[in-house]
Amino acid sequence: xxxxxxxxxxxxxxxxxxxxxxxxxxxxxxxxxxxxxxxxxxxxxxxxxxxxxxxxxxxxxxxxxxxxxxxxxxxxxxxxxxxxxxxxxxxxxxxxxxxxxxxxxxxxxxxxxxxxxxxxxxxxxxxxxxxxxxxxxxxxxxxxxxxxxxxxxxxxxxxxxxxxxxxxxxxxxxxxxxxxxxxxxxxxxxxxxxxxxxxxxxxxxx
Numbered sequence: 099x100x101x102x103x104x105x106x107x108x109x110x111x112x113x114x115x116x117x118x119x120x121x122x123x124x125x126x127x128x129x130x131x132x133x134x135x136x137x138x139x140x141x142x143x144x145x146x147x148x149x150x151x152x153x154x155x156x157x158x159x160x161x162x163x164x165x166x167x168x169x170x171x172x173x174x175x176x177x178x179x180x181x182x183x184x185x186x187x188x189x190x191x192x193x194x195x196x197x198x199x200x201x202x203x204x205x206x207x208x209x210x211x212x213x214x215x216x217x218x219x220x221x222x223x224x225x226x227x228x229x230x231x232x233x234x235x236x237x238x239x240x241x242x243x244x245x246x247x248x249x250x251x252x253x254x255x256x257x258x259x260x261x262x263x264x265x266x267x268x269x270x271x272x273x274x275x276x277x278x279x280x281x282x283x284x285x286x287x288x289x290x291x292x293x294x295x296x297x298x299x300x301x302x303x304x
Contacts, residue, residue, distance in 0.1 A: 104144050120147035126155045127164055160213050168217035172224050179209045179231045187238060195243035199257045202235055207262075214266045215273045229262050 111118050125142050142149045153164045161171035186201050210228060219225050236253035240246070247253060254260065276282040 101140065101142055104142060108145055118145060120144040120149060123149050124152045124155055125149045126152050126162070128162070128166060129164065130166055158213070160216055168219070169224065171217055172219055172228060175209050175212075176227055176231055179206050180234070182206045182209070183231065183235050183238075187242075195239040195245075195257070198235075198239050198242065199259070202232075203259075206235075207232075210262060211265065211269070214269050218266050218270060225263055232259065232262055 108118065120143075123144060154170055155162055161168070161174060163170055183202070183206060186198060186206070190198055190201065210231060219228060233250050236250060236257055236259070237247050239257055240253055245256060251261075
């Protein structure tokens with residue numbers, strides 16, 4: 099069925115004189131079962147070019163893994179954020195810690211909070227890893243300002259920040275409100291069920 103849809107897409111593009119780049123396309127199977135076998139999946143092709151299978155794919159800036167884990171995405175954004183923290187301290191070495199905090203909230207924190215309603219970590223280890231970026235920044239800011247570092251939460255109060263975990267909770271609650279009450283993110287006729295559902299493997303093409 100998927101191969102038939104790909105043929106329809108190819109014919110439509112050919113009809114309207116549009117080109118497709120099969121070499122830039124990949125297929126991925128989502129399944130809650132770890133290390134699931136991909137051998138039973140049919141080989142897909144576009145314009146007679148086979149589409150390679152992958153275990154991780156990026157869509158709208160978020161890395162999706164075939165086992166529905168976002169550990170790779172979280173590790174990636176932590177590295178990006180930590181790199182920017184180091185750059186800010188090198189560039190603003192003569193600035194006050196207030197300026198550093200402001201730059202952090204503008205240029206770094208959005209990296210850690212983009213699309214958190216999709217990948218928000220649930221394991222303690224990933225939560226600590228994400229929080230470590232801000233914890234390191236708070237510690238360095240207080241040292242820069244000559245303020246004694248007592249604890250992470252005291253440092254947050256001095257810098258006027260909240261924990262990333264708390265902010266993710268707010269984002270989740272706002273999104274849930276939009277889904278259930280205001281229904282801004284659901285289509286007409288769609289219903290949200292509280293009962294657990296079985297997630298079947300699916301295949302998407304990018």
